[in-house]
Amino acid sequence: MNANDSQESTPESVGGTEPILEVRDLEKYFRVNEGVLASLVGATQYVRAVDGVSLTLAEGETFGLVGESGCGKSTLARTLLRLEEPTGGSITFRGTELTTLSDRELRPIRSEIQFIHQDPSSSLNPRKRIGDILRRPLELHRDLDETERAAEIRSLLDRVGLDPGMRHRYPHELSGGQKQRVEIARAISVNPSFIVADEPTSALDVTVQAQILELITEIQEEYDLTLVFISHDLRTIRYITDRVGVMYLGELVEVAPTGTIFDEPAHPYTQSLLSAVPEIGGSETAQIRLEGQPPDPIDTPSGCRFHTRCPLAQEACSAVEPESAFVSSDHQYRCHFTDPNTRTGTIGEPTDAAPDRIEDTGPEVSND
Amino acid sequence: MSHDRNVETARIETERDQSNPPQQLLDISDLSVTFPSQEGPVEAVTDVSLSIEPGETVGLVGESGSGKSVTAATILGLLEESARIDGSVEFDDQQLLTKTDDELREIRGDRISMIFQETGSSLNPVLTVGDQISETIRTHRSIPNEGISRLETSVLGNLLRSKSHPTNYERSWEQTVELFERVGIPAPEQRALEYPHEYSGGMKQRAMIAMAISCRPDLLIADEPTTALDVTIEAQILDLIDEVQAEFDTAVLFITHDMGVVNEICDRVAVMYAGRVVERAPTDELFAHPKHPYTQALLDSIPSLEGGQTLDPLAGQVPDPTDKPPGCPFGPRCPSATACCDARFPPEYPVTTADEPLPVREGGDDDVPSPRRNDPTGHAVHCVLYGSGDGLAPRRSPSDEDRQNADRGRPETDGGEP
Numbered sequence: 189m190n191a192n193d194s195q196e197s198t199p200e201s202v203g204g205t206e207p208i209l210e211v212r213d214l215e216k217y218f219r220v221n222e223g224v225l226a227s228l229v230g231a232t233q234y235v236r237a238v239d240g241v242s243l244t245l246a247e248g249e250t251f252g253l254v255g256e257s258g259c260g261k262s263t264l265a266r267t268l269l270r271l272e273e274p275t276g277g278s279i280t281f282r283g284t285e286l287t288t289l290s291d292r293e294l295r296p297i298r299s300e301i302q303f304i305h306q307d308p309s310s311s312l313n314p315r316k317r318i319g320d321i322l323r324r325p326l327e328l329h330r331d332l333d334e335t336e337r338a339a340e341i342r343s344l345l346d347r348v349g350l351d352p353g354m355r356h357r358y359p360h361e362l363s364g365g366q367k368q369r370v371e372i373a374r375a376i377s378v379n380p381s382f383i384v385a386d387e388p389t390s391a392l393d394v395t396v397q398a399q400i401l402e403l404i405t406e407i408q409e410e411y412d413l414t415l416v417f418i419s420h421d422l423r424t425i426r427y428i429t430d431r432v433g434v435m436y437l438g439e440l441v442e443v444a445p446t447g448t449i450f451d452e453p454a455h456p457y458t459q460s461l462l463s464a465v466p467e468i469g470g471s472e473t474a475q476i477r478l479e480g481q482p483p484d485p486i487d488t489p490s491g492c493r494f495h496t497r498c499p500l501a502q503e504a505c506s507a508v509e510p511e512s513a514f515v516s517s518d519h520q521y522r523c524h525f526t527d528p529n530t531r532t533g534t535i536g537e538p539t540d541a542a543p544d545r546i547e548d549t550g551p552e553v554s555n556d
Numbered sequence: 557m558s559h560d561r562n563v564e565t566a567r568i569e570t571e572r573d574q575s576n577p578p579q580q581l582l583d584i585s586d587l588s589v590t591f592p593s594q595e596g597p598v599e600a601v602t603d604v605s606l607s608i609e610p611g612e613t614v615g616l617v618g619e620s621g622s623g624k625s626v627t628a629a630t631i632l633g634l635l636e637e638s639a640r641i642d643g644s645v646e647f648d649d650q651q652l653l654t655k656t657d658d659e660l661r662e663i664r665g666d667r668i669s670m671i672f673q674e675t676g677s678s679l680n681p682v683l684t685v686g687d688q689i690s691e692t693i694r695t696h697r698s699i700p701n702e703g704i705s706r707l708e709t710s711v712l713g714n715l716l717r718s719k720s721h722p723t724n725y726e727r728s729w730e731q732t733v734e735l736f737e738r739v740g741i742p743a744p745e746q747r748a749l750e751y752p753h754e755y756s757g758g759m760k761q762r763a764m765i766a767m768a769i770s771c772r773p774d775l776l777i778a779d780e781p782t783t784a785l786d787v788t789i790e791a792q793i794l795d796l797i798d799e800v801q802a803e804f805d806t807a808v809l810f811i812t813h814d815m816g817v818v819n820e821i822c823d824r825v826a827v828m829y830a831g832r833v834v835e836r837a838p839t840d841e842l843f844a845h846p847k848h849p850y851t852q853a854l855l856d857s858i859p860s861l862e863g864g865q866t867l868d869p870l871a872g873q874v875p876d877p878t879d880k881p882p883g884c885p886f887g888p889r890c891p892s893a894t895a896c897c898d899a900r901f902p903p904e905y906p907v908t909t910a911d912e913p914l915p916v917r918e919g920g921d922d923d924v925p926s927p928r929r930n931d932p933t934g935h936a937v938h939c940v941l942y943g944s945g946d947g948l949a950p951r952r953s954p955s956d957e958d959r960q961n962a963d964r965g966r967p968e969t970d971g972g973e974p
Binding site: 256257363365393394395396397398399401402420422423424426427428446447450460461462463464465466467468477478479480481 | 619620742756757758759786787788789790791792794795813814815816817819820843853854855856857858859860861862863865867868869870871873874
């Protein structure tokens with residue numbers, strides 16, 4: 189995929205700091221069950237859950253991943269941590285290539301990278317007390333004696349806003365918000381520098397969500413964390429992230445600073461996603477309604493993957509896969525319309541503007 | 557996808573003529589529901605009153621455990637036997653709470669129907685989706701030119717019907733396919749023959765809506781119908797509900813925790829907290845001038861799409877249902893709680909846009925103040941801050957501890973009203 193040649197020109201575009209994580213052409217394909225029939229026909233099918241994602245994360249930034257369910261955002265997150273083995277591409281964490289490390293070699297890095305799950309009810313062992321749940325990572329990754337550990341557990345609970353007496357309780361005795369606080373305490377217990385949070389607030393009520401978002405923000409400042417925050421909730425993304433990647437069918441279709449994504453989205457998918465969010469108060473704005481649902485990830489559409497639902501789609505969109513286009517050095521998106529400003533009208537109305545140079549799209553697309 | 561319906565143009569304004577005679581379709585008054593539990597009785601719903609006019613969409617909004625789903629289940633008589641129900645639920649001037657199961661069955665699915673959040677568990681996995689919907693039609697509607705005989709409405713008839721009268725079955729099937737088309741399911745003839753697992757979440761919800769509207773109900777109860785869906789699919793489903801509502805003139809009771817969805821679809825809203833309705837208002841009014849401290853906190857907890865704001869989260873959590881405070885359930889978390897809040901739940905105070913909350917003063921009376929006006933305004937709030945008088949006594953036993961225990965290290969809000 190040649191698109192990544194151009195991406196390499198902007199690895200340190202955010203804040204000018206060193207990248208903490210660099211992802212190149214990351215792929216995670218799942219083989220679809222090979223029945224007798226499939227093996228007879230000889231066709232092996234794959235779900236291309238993550239398909240050629242390239243991404244650079246700067247130290248200390250909060251990167252949001254949004255997309256509909258099934259777009260591959262959780263698989264991408266799990267693959268970043270090598271909880272799933274990537275089927276292609278590279279992941280470089282602070283100069284170390286993660287994809288080739290053995291499990292043993294990976295272990296010291298595990299304490300640097302932590303994961304917060306969506307559903308704390310299933311990620312906390314129901315048979316263990318909160319104190320034991322928090323003790324385990326301390327035993328594995330930190331050189332503390334028993335009294336230091338006990339003190340550390342108390343201070344961790346205190347830090348995430350729980351009564352230290354909670355360490356004697358079992359997970360089922362805690363509310364959803366409290367469990368998520370334990371989950372956060374566990375993640376920060378090993379002093380990580382990088383946390384991936386997969387929908388950490390999706391299962392929570394809105395007032396509890398606000399508490400947890402504030403806690404995550406505080407913790408991030410205190411521990412100087414780089415955060416990948418996955419959510420399907422655009423409001424949460426807007427609140428907590430610095431930069432956003434929008435995923436569709438395994439691809440990043442648009443990456444830009446959060447303000448830009450929300451104020452000047454370039455990709456038609458981002459635009460329709462934003463327009464689908466119900467307004468709180470105020471009148472309804474112009475609505476773009478996406479027809480249908482995301483296509484089958486086993487049989488992804490040809491050309492631009494979004495063309496089956498895109499209100500702007502032209503015939504050529506189904507034939508030619510778009511390359512990454514740049515609006516500015518830190519704003520890139522994959523669409524044939526290389527300049528969103530030349531588009532006439534708003535999305536939702538048919539447009540006469542032909543995709544720029546779609547006929548002679550070679551390996552490189554003009555940035556014009 | 558061959559199906560090319562333009563949803564946007566079909567979008568219907570939900571503005572309704574408020575001057576219609578206020579004939580209530582559904583009238584819930586002083587409904588309380590108590591469940592037995594090992595830790596003693598749990599009062600899930602307390603003194604809830606709510607009314608819905610024909611063709612109107614009323615939102616019931618609240619966090620988990622606020623009692624909104626129990627309220628809906630009570631209307632349909634879906635609660636378990638052990639639940640104790642007090643109060644009254646009148647539908648079209650008939651008392652629903654005293655009806656027998658058979659009488660309720662006549663109403664359910666025919667005049668009142670329901671769509672659920674969990675479409676996966678509300679469709680039968682071993683029957684085709686078309687079968688399930690056509691069954692509803694056969695059960696409740698006599699097919700034109702094909703009156704269903706007495707035998708057929710019996711249990712035996714249920715087993716024999718499709719064989720003895722294939723045309724009956726075929727006609728209901730035809731109607732099913734029409735309904736599928738109406739709710740925007742592509743290739744309806746084929747999709748009706750498929751099983752629920754072959755459907756995506758959005759499609760299942762469309763099928764559920766098709767089933768719900770198959771008998772043109774007067775009231776549709778929608779319990780978090782879009783919560784499990786992606787935002788793009790949610791928008792499609794909300795549009796669809798809006799359309800079928802306008803087409804069939806169905807009243808909708810819309811239960812959700814999502815304020816954005818409320819804003820999109822509801823004419824009026826009732827906000828619930830810990831089993832009680834704390835505020836009711838027309839939707840625009842609620843969003844523009846929320847009065848109850850809980851409603852304000854709820855709205856403030858939602859991150860804005862404009863960005864640049866800091867959230868000021870409400871501390872603490874919903875009270876334990878087995879151990880609710882005797883007064884206002886929101887009291888322990890309320891930034892403006894006063895002395896009389898702990899004593900008993902305040903009555904309903906009608907408010908207008910301009911009403912300001914009472915100040916908290918030393919030496920104020922700690923009796924529950926009387927309302928400022930007696931005439932209903934359409935916007936009412938269960939909060940003593942909107943009573944008449946010149947001040948309220950500060951809280952005698954500040955349970956600030958409770959709040960700080962749940963949320964230490966953060967300054968409390970000052971209780972200022974916007």
